[in-house]
Amino acid sequence: xxxEFEKIKELLKSAKSAVIAAHIDPDGDTIGSMxxxxxxxxxxxxxxxxxxxxxxxxxxxxLPNADKIRxxxxxxxxxxxxxxxxASDATRIGNRIDLKKISGAVINIDHHPDNSQYGxxxxxxxxSSVAELIFDLGKYLKIKMDKNIADCLYxxxxxxxGNFRYENTNVKTFMIAAELLKAGVNTHELxxxxxxxxxxxxxxxxxxxxANIKFTPDHKIAWTAVTDDMMxxxxxxxxxxxxxxxxxxSIEGVExxxxxxxxxxxxxxxxxxxxxxxxSEIARRFGGGGHIKAAGAVVKGELAKVEDAVVSEAIxxxxxxxxxx
Amino acid sequence: xxxEFEKIKELLKSAKSAVIAAHIDPDGDTIGSMxxxxxxxxxxxxxxxxxxxxxxxxxxxxLPNADKIRxxxxxxxxxxxxxxxxASDATRIGNRIDLKKISGAVINIDHHPDNSQYGxxxxxxxxSSVAELIFDLGKYLKIKMDKNIADCLYxxxxxxxGNFRYENTNVKTFMIAAELLKAGVNTHELxxxxxxxxxxxxxxxxxxxxANIKFTPDHKIAWTAVTDDMMxxxxxxxxxxxxxxxxxxSIEGVExxxxxxxxxxxxxxxxxxxxxxxxSEIARRFGGGGHIKAAGAVVKGELAKVEDAVVSEAIxxxxxxxxxx
Numbered sequence: 001x002x003x004e005f006e007k008i009k010e011l012l013k014s015a016k017s018a019v020i021a022a023h024i025d026p027d028g029d030t031i032g033s034m035x036x037x038x039x040x041x042x043x044x045x046x047x048x049x050x051x052x053x054x055x056x057x058x059x060x061x062x063l064p065n066a067d068k069i070r071x072x073x074x075x076x077x078x079x080x081x082x083x084x085x086x087a088s089d090a091t092r093i094g095n096r097i098d099l100k101k102i103s104g105a106v107i108n109i110d111h112h113p114d115n116s117q118y119g120x121x122x123x124x125x126x127x128s129s130v131a132e133l134i135f136d137l138g139k140y141l142k143i144k145m146d147k148n149i150a151d152c153l154y155x156x157x158x159x160x161x162g163n164f165r166y167e168n169t170n171v172k173t174f175m176i177a178a179e180l181l182k183a184g185v186n187t188h189e190l191x192x193x194x195x196x197x198x199x200x201x202x203x204x205x206x207x208x209x210x211a212n213i214k215f216t217p218d219h220k221i222a223w224t225a226v227t228d229d230m231m232x233x234x235x236x237x238x239x240x241x242x243x244x245x246x247x248x249x250s251i252e253g254v255e256x257x258x259x260x261x262x263x264x265x266x267x268x269x270x271x272x273x274x275x276x277x278x279x280s281e282i283a284r285r286f287g288g289g290g291h292i293k294a295a296g297a298v299v300k301g302e303l304a305k306v307e308d309a310v311v312s313e314a315i316x317x318x319x320x321x322x323x324x325x
Numbered sequence: 326x327x328x329e330f331e332k333i334k335e336l337l338k339s340a341k342s343a344v345i346a347a348h349i350d351p352d353g354d355t356i357g358s359m360x361x362x363x364x365x366x367x368x369x370x371x372x373x374x375x376x377x378x379x380x381x382x383x384x385x386x387x388l389p390n391a392d393k394i395r396x397x398x399x400x401x402x403x404x405x406x407x408x409x410x411x412a413s414d415a416t417r418i419g420n421r422i423d424l425k426k427i428s429g430a431v432i433n434i435d436h437h438p439d440n441s442q443y444g445x446x447x448x449x450x451x452x453s454s455v456a457e458l459i460f461d462l463g464k465y466l467k468i469k470m471d472k473n474i475a476d477c478l479y480x481x482x483x484x485x486x487g488n489f490r491y492e493n494t495n496v497k498t499f500m501i502a503a504e505l506l507k508a509g510v511n512t513h514e515l516x517x518x519x520x521x522x523x524x525x526x527x528x529x530x531x532x533x534x535x536a537n538i539k540f541t542p543d544h545k546i547a548w549t550a551v552t553d554d555m556m557x558x559x560x561x562x563x564x565x566x567x568x569x570x571x572x573x574x575s576i577e578g579v580e581x582x583x584x585x586x587x588x589x590x591x592x593x594x595x596x597x598x599x600x601x602x603x604x605s606e607i608a609r610r611f612g613g614g615g616h617i618k619a620a621g622a623v624v625k626g627e628l629a630k631v632e633d634a635v636v637s638e639a640i641x642x643x644x645x646x647x648x649x650x
Contacts, residue, residue, distance in 0.1 A: 164489055164502075165520075167513040171506045177489075178499035188492040195490075196575040196599060200544070203576055207535035210528055219525070250521040251528055274521060 004123040005140045011105055011121070012044050012141070015080035019073065019103060021093040022052040023086050028159025028194070030086035031060045031069075033109070033130040036152035037083060038065060040134070040143045049079065053094030057239065062193050063155060064148040072096075079103045084119070086130040088112035109133055128168035131156035135176050147184030154185045155194065163191065202240035205230060209244050209259075213251075221314050222248045225260035225303055245270045256282075256314055260307055267306040271295040282317050286310065329448040330465045336430055336446070337369050337466070340405035344398065344428060346418040347377040348411050353484025353519070355411035356385045356394075358434070358455040361477035362410060363390060365459070365468045374404065378419030382564065384519055388480060389473040397421075404428045409444070411455040413437035434458055453493035456481035460501050472509030479510045480519065488516065527565035530555060534569050534584075538576075546639050547573045550585035550628055570595045581607075581639055585632055592631040596620040607642050611635065 018041050022030040031052070038048040050069045060066055082103025087093050088110055090100070099106045108119030111133065115124045123133060131153040138145065157177065161169045164177075181187070209224045226241060234240075241261060248257035249272040256277050259270040269286065271279035273293045280295040286309075288297025299306050343366050347355040356377070363373040375394045385391055407428025412418050413435055415425070424431045433444030436458060440449045448458060456478040463470065482502065486494045489502075506512070534549045551566060559565075566586060573582035574597040581602050584595040594611065596604035598618045605620040611634075613622025624631050 164512055165516045167511075169506075169512045171503045174499045174503035174506060178496045178503070181494075181496045181499060186492075187489055187494045191490045192599065197577045198575050199577055200538075200540070203535055203538065203572070207532050207538075210532035211536060213525075213528065213532075215525070247528070250523050252522045252524055274517065 001123065001125060001136065004121055005137065007121045008107060008123065008137065009141060011081055011107070012041070012046065015046050015104075017047045017049070017079045018081040018083060019049040019051055019077075019079040019099070020083040020085060021087070021097065021099060022050075022069075023084075023092040024052075024054045024094045026052050026054055026056060026060075027086075028060055029129045029131060029156040031056055031066070032063065032152040032154075032156025032159065033085045033134050034069075034083075035063055035065050036131065036134050036138075036149045036156070037085060037109070038068075039146075039149050039152070040138050040141065043143055044141070046081075049073065049077075051093070051097065053096055059194055059197055060155065063152055073102070077102060081105055081107060083107045083109060085109050085134070086111070088114055089116045090118040109137075128166070128170065128173050129157045129160035131160070132172065132176055135179070145179070145183045150180040150183035150185045151190060154180045154187075154190060158191065158194070163195075199236075199240055201234045201236040202242075204234040205236035205240050206244050206247070208234060209241075210247060213248065215254075216311070216315060219251075219253045220255040220318060221258065221311060222251055222254045222256075223258040223260065223307065223311060224248060225262065225307060227262045227303065228264070245272050248272070249274055255318065258310060258314065260303060260310070262303045265300065267299050267301060267303055269297045269299060269306070269310060271297075277318060277321055282310075282314050285313055326448065326450065326461065329446055330462065332446045333432060333448065333462065334466060336406055336432070337366070337371065340371055340429075342372045342374070342404045343406040343408060344374040344376055344402075344404040344424070345408040345410060346412070346422065346424060347375075347394075348409075348417040349377075349379045349419045351377050351379055351381060351385075352411075353385055354454045354456060354481040356381055356391070357388065357477040357479075357481025357484065358410045358459050359394075359408075360388055360390050361456065361459050361463075361474045361481070362408060362434070363393075364471075364474050364477070365463050365466065368468055369466070371406075374398065374402075376418070376422065378421055384522055385480065387518055388477055398427070402427060406430055406432060408432045408434060410434050410459070411436070413439055414441045415443040434462075453491070453495065453498050454482045454485035456485070457497065457501060460504070470504070470508040475505040475508035475510045476515060479505045479512075479515060483516065483519070488520075524561075524565055526559045526561040527567075529559040530561035530565050531569050531572070533559060534566075535572060538573065540579075541636070541640060544576075544578045545580040545643060546583065546636060547576055547579045547581075548583035548585065548632065548636060549573060550587065550632060552587045552628065553589070570597050573597070574599055580643065583635060583639065585628060585635075587628045590625065592624050592626060592628055594622045594624060594631070594635060596622075602643065602646055607635075607639050610638055 020034045022034045041048050052069050082099035106119040107121045109123045111127050213224045215222050245257050245259035257272045261268040273279045278292045280290045283295035283297045286297040286299050345359045347359045366373050377394050407424035431444040432446045434448045436452050538549045540547050570582050570584035582597040586593040598604045603617045605615045608620035608622045611622040
């Protein structure tokens with residue numbers, strides 16, 4: 001990464017302004033990395049504009065400078081530098097702005113293996129979170145790591161590693177976590193804000209969904225469904241459903257968890273697997289896709305019929321997989 | 326700790342046998358630390374007996390050597406060394422054995438601030454988990470850190486830090502985590518085994534409990550109750566209730582969470598607080614006690630009446646606390 005660091009350092013020398021763009025449907029890594037990078041650039045005397053086409057999720061609103069994130073940029077705005085963080089492609093920041101047009105040089109900082117190398121500088125590496133890349137860049141640029149920057153990077157890191165639980169968690173993740181704690185991060189405070197801030201509707205809808213779990217006779221597949229009526233009765237919104245499918249997966253013996261969400265004549269399906277089952281292949285049979293352990297699809301039709309069809313397909317898939325080693 | 330390390334090293338030189346005792350009602354820290362220490366002593370050529378008066382919880386059964394833990398020791402058994410891990414007092418290992426009687430020297434390894442210094446060697450320090458102490462001792466003794474030892478220490482560490490979420494998590498915790506990953510720990514595999522292994526009854530009883538949450542009008546106190554009937558209907562056991570009170574606390578705006586468990590004419594009460602409320606003071610008013618953020622009590626009486634009394638007291642306590650800064 002030495003070459004990329006050099007290029008970025010050179011560009012920063014003459015830059016007076018920069019825009020940093022997060023990806024649409026933002027998560028903690030893109031928001032935290034954007035905010036941390038913003039504070040780093042400000043230390044270098046650069047005027048920073050923070051941009052995200054979508055609303056910042058409520059749980060990240062407490063982060064320093066989160067209130068400065070803008071959903072619109074002034075017409076004809078132009079910046080010396082245009083950063084994209086955690087965006088595998090130029091379009092991932094939404095189609096309302098084009099970094100190439102509104103900035104003198106595009107710097108693409110990302111960790112997705114399928115990154116399209118759309119920047120003038122592409123600082124792309126396969127690490128657990130973009131926060132790790134920002135941390136390393138900060139070290140190279142001799143940025144003073146303060147509590148504000150550290151809080152943003154730590155939030156970004158735990159978002160993308162499931163608080164150090166996902167497979168991408170590695171030695172370096174923990175080494176950086178240690179550094180961020182040295183800079184003042186309080187893990188209890190931060191994780192309480194992020195994880196212990198559930199809405200009442202989210203608890204209610206989750207209780208309803210979990211009270212109705214169904215299992216195949218061998219308990220390897222668990223599923224549940226949330227209907228429009230249940231959403232209305234519990235006053236739940238879309239983001240209140242996050243985590244239900246993970247709770248299904250967390251059950252002993254369950255290999256595949258499926259969550260169905262009825263919405264206006266369509267059924268949104270979320271798949272999760274625990275170990276060896278590639279749920280993206282099941283999702284693909286319903287026109288969807290995703291990763292090995294997390295996938296999704298949207299199917300038109302009646303909930304009960306879709307449930308039947310998907311569960312039958314999952315049973316078939318597990319049966320076939322059981323012949324493999 | 327240099328002096329204690331020296332003493333332990335000296336004792337190990339001439340020792341041929343050792344018993345290691347975990348505390349009763351064992352958790353991941355006492356079990357993981359015991360197993361890790363056992364393997365370390367075996368590297369030094371010492372024959373090791375692992376003892377725990379209570380059954381090892383199911384979730385820790387996968388750990389290396391967990392099947393060697395004994396609930397009984399042979400009559401007249403005698404060991405050169407007797408270790409207690411994570412036991413603040415000699416009686417915490419249960420009253421069926423007395424380390425002083427059955428061993429040549431007692432080595433007390435613990436991190437509780439109220440440790441009674443009952444050993445011939447007391448290796449006691451205020452760290453997040455006993456695993457940290459075992460790790461440091463292992464380094465001093467030049468133990469080869471292998472994946473088995475590392476898995477045990479990692480399990481112990483995350484148990485006592487809430488997977489790096491509690492306030493005791495610090496720079497050193499993460500530095501050690503990094504070392505354990507270097508030795509082969511797979512965080513995803515390990516945490517899946519520990520956290521994603523919930524029984525079906527535990528999911529069902531939790532869904533029932535969460536469907537019935539009650540709140541004070543300001544939503545600062547949340548509570549729910551589990552009755553004998555609910556336990557029977559969901560086939561749940563005591564350990565299936567773990568975590569319900571934490572889910573109550575995780576609700577936005579909730580300051581105090583209370584979980585009531587009806588059991589044969591008594592009501593077991595669990596308190597949790599999020600930030601500033603000292604729930605041990607509320608618990609004490611009902612003859613219980615505990616820590617600032619986690620406390621409990623057992624009260625005789627009818628569930629509905631106990632609920633009323635406890636919630637009224639909690640409201641009063643919060644009102645009084647709101648006058649303080």
